[in-house]
Amino acid sequence: MSPSSLLSLVVLLLPLLAPTNGLANCPNGCECDDETLKVNCGVGALDVLPIALNPSIQRLVIKNNKLKTIDSSMQFYSQLTFLDLSYNDMVTIPERSFLYHAKLLELHLNHNKIGQVTNKTFMGLSTITVLNLRGNLIAELDYRTFSPMVKLVELNLGQNRISHIDPHALDGLQDLSILYLDDNTLTTVPAEITFQALPSLAELYLGTNSFMTIPGGAFKDLKTLTRLDLRGAGLHNISADALAGLERIRSLDLSDNSLQAVPTAALQHLARLEQLSLGQNVFEVIGTGAFAGLRELRQLNITGAPRLRRVESGAFTDNANLEHLNLSANKQLNELHANTFGGFPHLSSVVLKENQLSSLPETLFPWSDLQTLDVSDNPFVCDCQLMWLRNLLISKNASNQYAPVICAYPG
Ligand SMILES: *[C@@H]1O[C@H](CO)[C@@H](O)[C@H](O)[C@H]1NC(C)=O
Numbered sequence: 001m002s003p004s005s006l007l008s009l010v011v012l013l014l015p016l017l018a019p020t021n022g023l024a025n026c027p028n029g030c031e032c033d034d035e036t037l038k039v040n041c042g043v044g045a046l047d048v049l050p051i052a053l054n055p056s057i058q059r060l061v062i063k064n065n066k067l068k069t070i071d072s073s074m075q076f077y078s079q080l081t082f083l084d085l086s087y088n089d090m091v092t093i094p095e096r097s098f099l100y101h102a103k104l105l106e107l108h109l110n111h112n113k114i115g116q117v118t119n120k121t122f123m124g125l126s127t128i129t130v131l132n133l134r135g136n137l138i139a140e141l142d143y144r145t146f147s148p149m150v151k152l153v154e155l156n157l158g159q160n161r162i163s164h165i166d167p168h169a170l171d172g173l174q175d176l177s178i179l180y181l182d183d184n185t186l187t188t189v190p191a192e193i194t195f196q197a198l199p200s201l202a203e204l205y206l207g208t209n210s211f212m213t214i215p216g217g218a219f220k221d222l223k224t225l226t227r228l229d230l231r232g233a234g235l236h237n238i239s240a241d242a243l244a245g246l247e248r249i250r251s252l253d254l255s256d257n258s259l260q261a262v263p264t265a266a267l268q269h270l271a272r273l274e275q276l277s278l279g280q281n282v283f284e285v286i287g288t289g290a291f292a293g294l295r296e297l298r299q300l301n302i303t304g305a306p307r308l309r310r311v312e313s314g315a316f317t318d319n320a321n322l323e324h325l326n327l328s329a330n331k332q333l334n335e336l337h338a339n340t341f342g343g344f345p346h347l348s349s350v351v352l353k354e355n356q357l358s359s360l361p362e363t364l365f366p367w368s369d370l371q372t373l374d375v376s377d378n379p380f381v382c383d384c385q386l387m388w389l390r391n392l393l394i395s396k397n398a399s400n401q402y403a404p405v406i407c408a409y410p411g
């Protein structure tokens with residue numbers, strides 16, 4: 001149906017949709033503001049897009065309804081800058097649905113049942129900056145699917161069923177800064193050529209996939225990346241030059257994988273790294289020099305590592321800028337070697353709770369400089385060797401910053 005014939009249909013239908021509340025053409029359950037040009041429909045059972053809204057609206061939100069598709073009435077609303085159709089029952093988006101939406105900045109289609117998008121789905125969206133497709137059933141990203149969206153800054157494809165990405169799927173996304181591909185069924189890291197198309201990428205979320213390993217140079221073209229999330233990515237190992245080229249990376253999450261050793265060699269490439277999470281992996285030891293080369297590291301989080309037993313002395317040499325250390329819930333950790341944290345001028349918070357520590361060497365930390373210390377839930381043997389800790393806690397008045405120590409023995 002052409003726009004003009006649809007328009008006359010609307011005109012014919014108008015008397016039938018006679019407003020009861022004085023507000024023209026506003027469906028039940030929606031709020032339509034002709035001044036701000038916003039339409040907001042609350043939780044409801046709308047199953048088709050309303051066709052008789054004010055054609056000048058700029059913001060349309062129909063969340064938590066029963067929309068099944070985007071029908072041709074969408075073309076009336078060409079002034080939209082913000083469109084949110086999340087949490088509906090949409091299975092498909094017809095090709096060229098947005099051909100007349102050159103002003104649209106944000107499109108939220110998350111949490112529907114969309115199974116496919118093609119390189120004609122998003123045609124016309126030449127100014128869009130945010131596209132959210134999270135929580136759908138997309139299985140493949142095809143050749144140049146997103147290319148019409150030359151201004152896109154954030155693309156969320158998390159929580160889908162993506163198992164295949166055409167190497168040119170992301171071509172044209174010059175400005176893309178944030179990309180979510182987490183929680184899919186990828187078994188290999190996207191091809192290098194895919195990332196070459198993304199010269200502005202700053203944040204990449206690849207967690208909850210099944211990669212097993214990361215090949216060398218996988219991210220070497222992501223020169224602008226500052227954050228990489230590989231949490232729960234099924235990693236058993238990481239090759240030594242897997243992280244090469246990530247010159248600006250400041251935050252890396254490798255937690256909840258199956259790493260059998262701290263990937264010291266791979267980490268050495270990340271001279272600017274400030275935050276590292278490595279918990280919930282299966283390594284048993286944090287060895288001397290485990291984080292060699294990470295001179296900017298400020299925050300280190302190794303929690304819930306089920307087999308970790310020992311932190312060797314010198315484990316954190318090179319990490320003199322460390323500020324926050326969280327080594328908690330490592331159920332077998334019972335050895336922290338003395339002098340592990342000698343000479344850390346910036347160290348201010350240490351969390352050692354829920355480990356298997358029976359004692360702590362007095363020379364481990366510059367204890368009295370710490371602002372926060374939590375050593376709770378360890379089976380400490382409170383003999384005279386641990387007297388210093390008791391005295392320290394008393395001197396700090398065991399405030400809530402300093403969680404109390406409970407002794408396993410003598411109690
Ligand atoms: C869309 O993809 C097909 C292949 O799947 C390709 O032949 C076609 O040229 C693409 N169109 C655009 C506009 O990129």
Ligand SMILES: *[C@@H]1O[C@H](CO)[C@@H](O)[C@H](O)[C@H]1NC(C)=O
Nearest residue numbers: 212213235236237238239240
């Ligand atoms: C990495 O892990 C995979 C899967 O367990 C294994 O096949 C491969 O040999 C390992 N590579 C290295 C270098 O350890």
Ligand SMILES: *[C@@H]1O[C@H](CO)[C@@H](O)[C@H](O)[C@H]1NC(C)=O
Nearest residue numbers: 255256277279280301303304
């Ligand atoms: C540390 O890691 C745990 C689990 O691995 C996570 O729940 C927690 O939020 C992380 N904390 C920080 C500060 O990154």
Ligand SMILES: *[C@@H]1O[C@H](CO)[C@@H](O)[C@H](O)[C@H]1NC(C)=O
Nearest residue numbers: 303304326327328329349351
């Ligand atoms: C330390 O990690 C534990 C477990 O992941 C988390 O609950 C806690 O909030 C973290 N504490 C700090 C200070 O980051």
Ligand SMILES: *[C@@H]1O[C@H](CO)[C@@H](O)[C@H](O)[C@H]1NC(C)=O
Nearest residue numbers: 394395396397398399400401
């Ligand atoms: C310790 O803290 C309590 C409240 O938490 C306060 O009433 C008490 O005066 C403090 N004692 C010292 C010595 O600072």
